Amino acid sequence: MSFKRIISIASVVIIIGVSIYAYIMYQKVFSVNTKFSESEVAVYIPTGSDFNKVKELVAPYVEDMDRFEMVAEKKKYPQNVKYGKFILTNGMNSNDIINALRWPVPVKLSFNNQETLQNAVGRIAQQIEPDSLSLLQAFTDKTFLEENGFNEDNVLSIFIPNTYEFFWNTSATKVRDKLIKEYRKFWTPERVAKAEAQGLTPLQVSALAAIVHKETVKNDERPRVAGVYLNRLHKGIKLEADPTVIYSIKKQSGDFDQVIKRVFFKDLVIDSPYNTYKYEGLPPGPIAMPDVTAIDAVLNPEKHNYIYFCASVTNFGYHEFAVTPAQHEVNRQKYVAWVEKMGIKR
Template sequence: MNLKKIITIVSVVLISVLMIYGFILIRQIFSANTKFADNEVYVYIPTDSEYEDVKKIIAPYIENMDRFETVVNKRDYAENVKPGRFLFTKGMNSYELVKALRINVPVNLAFNNQERLENFAGRVGSQIEADSLSLLTSFKDSIFLKENSFTEENVLAMFIPNTYEIYWNTSAEKFRDKMIKEYRNFWNKERVEKAKKQGLTPIEATILASIVHKESVKKDERPRIAGVYLNRLRALMPLQADPTVIYAIKKKSNDFDQVIKRVFYNDLTMSSPYNTYVNLGLPPGPIAMPDITALEAVLNPEKNNFIYFCASVDRFGYHEFAATLEEHNKNAKKYSDWINSQGVKR
């Protein structure tokens, strides 16, 4: 056999080997390599994770780890692990899986009507990597509070209830900084001027809005209630808002899970800076996180001459309003008689 034939045979053999190897490699890369039943799953890679950590996290979702690692080695993923939230879809091949681990998918973080900073930190901590303690610490940071004119009592006013797109691995400090930016965006020049026309700062407007929010679930009634409270503030009358008393009771007992359906006369005299029956003006901070409709109600209140209101017996969820104490006492007696007939004790 001459040299030319030998070279030809060797070449054919090499090409065949390369073709087989290439076929195997293509199969490894482009064959489906998932083993979860759902159409999609999210995997969460914590900050500072290394490749071995990633393998443990994704192992329940990968059919063949060897095939996956073939692509990992070729794509230099092991040296370039990214933290975050990543989307795997059913039937992804190894190449697509590695590619997916480089695309951090944000979460739609939502919150509303939290009564305390601690509850809020817990709510946020259940949706992003930062835990509730680190979030709470960042919210109460004295330097941050001073720089942004907040106190521990009123910093809850900084958070505007909404749904925000944010990366899961956002740190507590970066989340807090995003929230102060959103706060400043919300309190634009127009809203600040509207608050000023009512004799309020943005923080004061938020505190009042938290009371309005708690007074009524009926959004169409909130501008009227806001108008009543503003009438009382201008007349230098106590706000006499039952929700502030309820908040004071919860705060004193440190039990914010309790449900209080009725406020008694003895409750109205309790000593607390949040009790607006014994203190003039606004409490030192929000009694809850008001939603945007309550904020807008304070900024755009109904102009009326009402000074009093109480829950309506005839229109459940709404209130009866009065301009005189005599009229109010009639409404209040009607409601008191009704609630006594229902046997509501607390």
Template sequence: MNTKKILAIVSVVGIVIASIIGVYVYIKAFTPNTQFSQEEVFVYIPSDANYELVKEIVSPLVADFEKFDFVATSRNYSTNVKSGKFLFKKDMTSFDMVRSLRLNVPVTVAFNNQETLEKLMQRLATQLEPDTTALFEAFTNAAFLEEKRLTSATALTLFIPNTYEFYWNTSAKKMAKKMAKEHTKFWNTERLAKAEALNMTPAQVYTLASIVHKETVKADERPRVAGAYLNRIQQDMPLQADPTIIYALKEKSGDFDQIIKRVGGSNLFVKSPYNTYINKGLPPGPIAMPDISAIDAVLNAEKHNYIYFCADPNRPGYHAFETTYEAHMVNAKKYAEWVTKLGIKL
């Protein structure tokens, strides 16, 4: 057999072997290999995870793990695991899944209406990798609070309610830095100037806004309510804000899930720094996370002479405002009779 024939045979054999290998690799890497019925699922890989842990997490989603393992090993994923949130789609190939495990998907985080920092941390912990303890420590450690000129009571003021994007595996410390940056962005030159004109710090504006927020759900009424509270402050009157009594009662009991619809009687004398009936000025910190509309309502409060207000039975959700105590008591009596008729008790 001459050399040409030998080379021809070797070439044919090589082609056959290459074809077999190609088919083998194709089957391993480029054929559908998922076993879930949903159109897509998210995979969460913890920080510092190794490939063994990844196997445990993705195995229930993979039809033939040997195929997945072949691709993960050949593409060096098994020695270079990434943490985060990753997207798997139905009928993905092993190649697609391994590639997807390198593409961290951002998490949209939204928060509002939280009454305490603890409750906010619990909510965030359901959306991100850090647990409640790690998050709470990041936002309340002494060094961080001192740097941001906050206290444990005003730490909640760092959070401006909005929608933000984080990676699921963002550390608690990095999240604290991110929220501090967003806080600085929100308190721009214009807002800071308006706060200064009120002789208030951003934390104090936020605290008053939390009371305004709880006092009325009507955004168009908030500037008027804010104006009434600012008038009381200017006249050295106690704020006498019912929402602060509710907060004080909840804090004293340790139960922030309870529903308190009406305050009065002995409740008005509950011993608490948050009781604005017996303590003048603002409470130590916010009683809730206010909407941005409430913050801006304080900064752009309506200028008027109103001092008193109470819920208006004739305009549900709104209040009746007065400049004198005598006129206010007339409105207060109407409101008391109305809630009693509805069967709402203290």
């Protein structure tokens, strides 16, 4: 066999070998390597994780871990692990998966209707990496509170219910700093001016809005309820708001999970600065996280002469309003009779 013939055969063999190797590599890198039925799945990689931890987290979604590891090594991913939330799409190949794990996506963080700071941070901790303890420590840090004009009684005012974008592994202090920035943004000069027109500061608006929020779930009624409380404040009359009594009971017992549907006369004397039957003016802080409709109701109250209101027994969910004690007593007796008929004990 001639030398040229040998060279030709060797060249063909090499080309075939290279082609086979290229095909194998192509298969390893670019063939589908997912094994979940959903259109996409989220993978959460905690701060400080190494490549072994990443492999553990993605294993339920990857068909061939050897292919995944080979591509990861080729792309030097083990030396550059990223932390956060990542989205894997059904049908991804190993190359796609590694690329996806390099780009964390934000989470939509939301909260509302929380009665305490502890509940608020607990709700947030369910959605991002920092735990509730680290969040609680961030929001009650003395330096933070002093520098921003808050205290532990009114710090819940910072939380304006909405949906916010955060990266999943955002630190507790950065979450806090973002929310205080959003709070400042919410309190525009226009809103501050409206608060001042009512003789209130933004923090006082939040405290009153929390009561309005608890009194009625009807957004269209909130400006009227807010008007009642502002009338009482301006006349120097105690607010006498049942939700503040309920909050006082929960706070003293330490049980905010209890359901209290009825307030009795014996409850009205509970000695708590939040009890507006016992103490004049606003409570030291919000008794819940008021939503924006309640805040704006205080800033844009209905103008009227009502001083009293009581739950309606004919238009459920709404209230009957009164100017005089006699009118209010008629409405109150109707409500008491309905409560007794329904057998509501607490």
